[in-house]
Amino acid sequence: xxxxxxxxxxxxxEMQYVEIELDPQEVVVAExxxxxxxxxxxxxxxxxxxxxxxQSGVFGKLLNAGKRMLTGESLFMTAYINQDNLKRKVSFAxxxxxxxxxxxxxxxxxxxxxxxxxxxxxxxxxxxxxEFSKKLGRGLFGGEGFIMQKIEGDGMAFVHSxxxxxxxxxxxxxxxxxxxxxxxxxxxxVDYDIEFIGGIKNSVFGGEGLFYATLRGPGIVxxxxxxxxxxxxxxxxxxxxAGGSGREEGSLLGGLGNLLDGDNRF
Numbered sequence: 335x336x337x338x339x340x341x342x343x344x345x346x347x348e349m350q351y352v353e354i355e356l357d358p359q360e361v362v363v364a365e366x367x368x369x370x371x372x373x374x375x376x377x378x379x380x381x382x383x384x385x386x387x388x389q390s391g392v393f394g395k396l397l398n399a400g401k402r403m404l405t406g407e408s409l410f411m412t413a414y415i416n417q418d419n420l421k422r423k424v425s426f427a428x429x430x431x432x433x434x435x436x437x438x439x440x441x442x443x444x445x446x447x448x449x450x451x452x453x454x455x456x457x458x459x460x461x462x463x464x465e466f467s468k469k470l471g472r473g474l475f476g477g478e479g480f481i482m483q484k485i486e487g488d489g490m491a492f493v494h495s496x497x498x499x500x501x502x503x504x505x506x507x508x509x510x511x512x513x514x515x516x517x518x519x520x521x522x523x524v525d526y527d528i529e530f531i532g533g534i535k536n537s538v539f540g541g542e543g544l545f546y547a548t549l550r551g552p553g554i555v556x557x558x559x560x561x562x563x564x565x566x567x568x569x570x571x572x573x574x575x576a577g578g579s580g581r582e583e584g585s586l587l588g589g590l591g592n593l594l595d596g597d598n599r600f
Contacts, residue, residue, distance in 0.1 A: 339457070352425065354424055355423050360458075361413050362413070363455065370426055376424050428494040437491045442522070446485045446493075448484075448518060450483045454494050456490065456492065461485070464484065465482045493519060498559040502556075506551055509548055510548070514545060517556075524549050526548075
């Protein structure tokens with residue numbers, strides 16, 4: 335199915351949203367919870383799967399939607415249809431601070447592989463499926479497990495990243511080593527594997543985990559500076575606990591630690 339051609343504009347710096355302009359009868363599909371605002375004349379409709387119609391029949395649609403469950407996403411997506419006679423706009427927001435990345439699939443040979451929770455929205459006709467890892471090491475230690483998302487088609491899709499975004503264009507044979515959680519996505523020709531950091535001191539005291547990802551070109555890679563999992567870990571570590579007041583709990587300095595590090599909240 336040929337994807338709908340949509341126009342868009344991304345607003346903001348650190349808390350971005352994408353505004354999509356729909357011609358009459360054009361449709362954009364999005365993950366639940368990403369909707370921000372829309373103009374009058376656009377109808378919101380919950381659909382089974384991604385609406386790409388690559389799987390026909392009831393069983394095909396169930397299979398397509400069931401695959402989304404493996405990536406941790408909902409069985410359903412939301413379609414936004416412009417039922418007016420004029421162009422109308424609908425906007426979707428990134429769920430945490432970072433950047434929204436526009437992916438023109440026609441420039442990436444019709445396929446882009448990304449984190450399983452990074453997809454934001456896409457033109458109707460774009461397929462959002464799963465990409466199974468064929469390598470045991472990648473599946474066991476890659477942070478994203480055996481499954482990543484794949485976005486296929488000939489239209490526009492949008493993914494989001496955390497923190498600052500880096501775009502790296504790798505030449506044939508060129509290797510980039512990355513923290514496993516910092517990968518946003520990459521083109522289909524990039525070879526992705528997991529490598530052991532090595533060394534007793536690195537493994538026990540390094541604080542960076544035991545493995546990192548190796549990305550081998552040719553292809554384009556998107557890297558994020560702040561994965562949501564890292565942000566969540568820092569928040570949990572700093573959260574007050576029962577019987578204590580936060581990160582200084584159990585330390586020799588106790589509450590004095592807050593005064594020394596500039597954290598003077600009461």
